[in-house]
Amino acid sequence: MLITVNGKVVEESSHAVSALDRGLLLGDGVFDTVRIYSGKAFRLGLHIQRLADASRRTGIELPRDLESLLLTEIQRAAEQGLHDGFLRTTLTRGSGLGLGAQPHVPTVITVLDRLPVLPSAWYSDGIRVVTAEGRRNEMSQSSGLKTTAYLDSILAFRAAAQAHAEDAIFQDTHDHLSEGTASNLFLIADEAAWTPPVECGALPGITRAAVVEIATTLGVPVVSDRALLPILLESSSEIFLTSSVREIVPVVQCDGRAVADGKPGPITREIMNAYAEMTRCR
Amino acid sequence: MLITVNGKVVEESSHAVSALDRGLLLGDGVFDTVRIYSGKAFRLGLHIQRLADASRRTGIELPRDLESLLLTEIQRAAEQGLHDGFLRTTLTRGSGLGLGAQPHVPTVITVLDRLPVLPSAWYSDGIRVVTAEGRRNEMSQSSGLKTTAYLDSILAFRAAAQAHAEDAIFQDTHDHLSEGTASNLFLIADEAAWTPPVECGALPGITRAAVVEIATTLGVPVVSDRALLPILLESSSEIFLTSSVREIVPVVQCDGRAVADGKPGPITREIMNAYAEMTRCR
Numbered sequence: 001m002l003i004t005v006n007g008k009v010v011e012e013s014s015h016a017v018s019a020l021d022r023g024l025l026l027g028d029g030v031f032d033t034v035r036i037y038s039g040k041a042f043r044l045g046l047h048i049q050r051l052a053d054a055s056r057r058t059g060i061e062l063p064r065d066l067e068s069l070l071l072t073e074i075q076r077a078a079e080q081g082l083h084d085g086f087l088r089t090t091l092t093r094g095s096g097l098g099l100g101a102q103p104h105v106p107t108v109i110t111v112l113d114r115l116p117v118l119p120s121a122w123y124s125d126g127i128r129v130v131t132a133e134g135r136r137n138e139m140s141q142s143s144g145l146k147t148t149a150y151l152d153s154i155l156a157f158r159a160a161a162q163a164h165a166e167d168a169i170f171q172d173t174h175d176h177l178s179e180g181t182a183s184n185l186f187l188i189a190d191e192a193a194w195t196p197p198v199e200c201g202a203l204p205g206i207t208r209a210a211v212v213e214i215a216t217t218l219g220v221p222v223v224s225d226r227a228l229l230p231i232l233l234e235s236s237s238e239i240f241l242t243s244s245v246r247e248i249v250p251v252v253q254c255d256g257r258a259v260a261d262g263k264p265g266p267i268t269r270e271i272m273n274a275y276a277e278m279t280r281c282r
Numbered sequence: 283m284l285i286t287v288n289g290k291v292v293e294e295s296s297h298a299v300s301a302l303d304r305g306l307l308l309g310d311g312v313f314d315t316v317r318i319y320s321g322k323a324f325r326l327g328l329h330i331q332r333l334a335d336a337s338r339r340t341g342i343e344l345p346r347d348l349e350s351l352l353l354t355e356i357q358r359a360a361e362q363g364l365h366d367g368f369l370r371t372t373l374t375r376g377s378g379l380g381l382g383a384q385p386h387v388p389t390v391i392t393v394l395d396r397l398p399v400l401p402s403a404w405y406s407d408g409i410r411v412v413t414a415e416g417r418r419n420e421m422s423q424s425s426g427l428k429t430t431a432y433l434d435s436i437l438a439f440r441a442a443a444q445a446h447a448e449d450a451i452f453q454d455t456h457d458h459l460s461e462g463t464a465s466n467l468f469l470i471a472d473e474a475a476w477t478p479p480v481e482c483g484a485l486p487g488i489t490r491a492a493v494v495e496i497a498t499t500l501g502v503p504v505v506s507d508r509a510l511l512p513i514l515l516e517s518s519s520e521i522f523l524t525s526s527v528r529e530i531v532p533v534v535q536c537d538g539r540a541v542a543d544g545k546p547g548p549i550t551r552e553i554m555n556a557y558a559e560m561t562r563c564r
Contacts, residue, residue, distance in 0.1 A: 003301050010301060017306060019287050019298045019391050024306040025372055026432040031307070058433065059440060088379075090307055097370075098398060099432065099439040099463055109301050116380060134423030139455045141416030141437045149431040150308040150381065151340065155423045157381040158341060173421045173455035181381055 001113040002077055006105075007069055009076075021107055023092030026099075029107075029148040030054040031090040034070075035244045036112070037279050039078040041087060042244070044070065046206045051091065054145045060093045061106040070110065077112050085114045086245050090148065118246060123272070126252030126264045127166035129180070129241075131230070132156035136179065136201030138172040144198045153181035167241065169233070169254070172201040176227040180241045183249070184208040187228070188238035188267050192221045196228050207242040207275075214274045220267060238265030240272075247279075248272045283395040284359055288387075289351055291358075303389055305374030308381075311389075311430040312336040313372040316352075317526045318394070319561050321360040323369060324526070326352065328488045333373065336427045342375045343388040352392065359394045367396045368527050372430065400528060405554070408534030408546045409448035411462070411523075413512070414438035418461065418483030420454040426480045435463040449523065451515070451536070454483040458509040462523045465531070466490035469510070470520035470549050474503045478510050489524040489557075496556045502549060520547030522554075529561075530554045 003010050010016040023029035034047040041047070048067055055062035063069065066089070073087060088111045094103030134152050137143060156168040160181075169185060170178040177196045179185050184205040187194045193215045196202045212222045233239065237260045239251035248271060250264035259265075285292050292298040305311035316329040323329070330349055337344035345351065348371070355369060370393045376385030416434050419425060438450040442463075451467060452460040459478045461467050466487040469476045475497045478484045494504045515521065519542045521533035530553060532546035541547075 005297075005301050012300075012302065014300070015287075015296075015298050016301045017297055017299045017303070018295075019285050019292060020294065020393070021299070021306060024299060024303060024311070024374070024391070025313070025370075025393075025430060026436065027309040027430045028433055028436055029306070058437065088307075092306070093436075097393070097395075099436050100443055109306070111302065111307075111379070113379075132423075134425075135419065135421035135455075137417065137419035137422065137455060139417035140419065140434050141414075142433050143416075147431075147433050148307060148309045149429075149433060151310055151424050151429050151431060152422050154308065154310055154375075154381050155340065161382055173417075173419060 001111065002073060004073060004110045006108055017107065017109070018095045020095040020097065021092055022094060022096060023090065023107060023148055025097065027147065027149050028060070029090055029092035030058060030060060031088060031146055031148055033086050033088040033244055035279070036074060036083070036085050036087055039074065039083045041070070041074055042279050043206055050146065050204070050206070051089065055091070057145060058142070059102065060091050062091065063106070063108050069108070073110050073112050082112070082114060085112060087112045115245065122166065122249050126250035128164065128253035129167045129169050129251050130160050130163050130165045130255050132168040132170045133159060135173045136170040138174070138178070138199060138201035143201050144204055146203060157181045170201070171230060175230065176200045177230055177232065178202050183241035183243040183246060186211060186240050186242060187232050187236040188265060189232060189236045192223055194228055194232065195222065195224045197225050200227055205242060207244050207247065210275065210278060211242050211248065211271055214271050214278065218270055218274065238268045240268045248275050283393065284355060286355060286392045288390055299389065299391070300377045302377040302379065303374055304376060304378060304385070305372065305389060305430055307379065309429065309431050310342070311372055311374035312340060312342060313370060313428055313430055315368050315370040315526055317561070318356060318365070318367050318369055321356065321365045323352070323356055324561050325488055332428065332486070332488065333371065337373070339427060340424070341384065342373050344373065345388070345390050351390070355392050355394050364394070364396060367394060369394045397527065404448065404531050408532035410446065410535035411449045411451050411533050412442050412445050412447045412537050414450040414452045415441060417455045418452040420456070420460065420481060420483035425483050426486055428485060439463045452483070453512055457512065458482045459512055459514065460484050465523040465525040465528060468493060468522050468524065469514050469518040470547060471514060471518045474505055476505045476510055476514065479507050482509055487524060489526050489529065492557065492560060493524050493530065493553055496553050496560065500552055500556065520550045522550045530557050
């Protein structure tokens, strides 16, 4: 694992961040995770753009040299034989208490590592999901931003594990489908692909956007601007989740019910193959 | 300022926390702030109880010796001449990525300091508030917990400052009054005190509970179990905010409209006096 704090390489075991960091004390931070394939980040520009949007909406400063900082990290990892993995960039407003404080120096943390071990059965056989008890807040001022506020996702993930499921699906506060704990949701129904809009609390995922491109190319119309009812989880012929780290994961069981015949469906497989191709050939 | 991390005193300028702390990367943390008057914490037991409740609901471990840790800190501050201030305790799940991770060692951070400078005019003349653009999520699994997720409060606070107001009032996602950015809301109307219920996303504030006691003693009936409509902000004769750090702050203007005659009202003043008495005589 390679870690930097404000551009300086630090050890995993070291103490490298202030106890007064606002990311730590007040969740005053945003982040982004990009996948690295064969020593190259996939769609790094879009990831940096999303961080820049978050910076504009939150007033958390974006380091001017962020792209070169990240490219340096990726290069350094490659030199150490780490060619495939993920790079997470966290930005916080810096150190200090007080809701209105605007410290002079923001904090930039990068973590570059191999992927977590993802069971291959997830991709061959699919995963089980449950409906999260809590709701995504589509009416939050930070909705659609990748902020560091993941406690609700953590609680939903833990509840899912207790229910022998691998992930959870959130609804928004007005009973529409939103997203997974750290992924976007796609449903195949009536020969179209449906994904909850950002207005329902979904992250504008970069893998989500890539899947929209792929589905369109494959002749599968995509609906991404309509609020979706939870009943669609029951009537869909296929369901899958998307994220940069996990890519495309088929969902074969939802709240104990099988999705269609309980096996990853043909459109999901086609999209998985096309995405694998897309990340290989940049 | 006195800071400890996992029981060890650290310097304000030092790097004392891991760059992989889950509080920092995932908002996987809760906190509490207690006021210290004349070297003694006000209602410390209730604050520790609230942290224990948060620990139970989140699975973030509560240090067994937390009370003695905090008492040691308060004692140490008193020895250095710091008799009045606040003590903030932050608990995170520890270090490591992954939504489902449960590290062996949680992180405990304490910060003890003098109060921030609060303008005396806030108390003599009252403050101005605006309605926050974003909403509190009363349907979150962590609703009612004092988690470190304060970005929405920070954004609302910054917007309030831009609108020449000192604070903002949140509604929940179903258009009911909820709370301030870091305080509970009270309204005086029809000779009763009204405060939004925890079910509308309000924190179960310890100062809020003290004010309920005081109002009842003063013969002012308190309604704390009814969802309140925002129109009540316009029809109230008095409004005030409560928190451990700021105590009781009169609100005299809301979204540009004066509250009644634009001066702190008589019931607010009576409650402020009684609270001052209560914190002096423990």
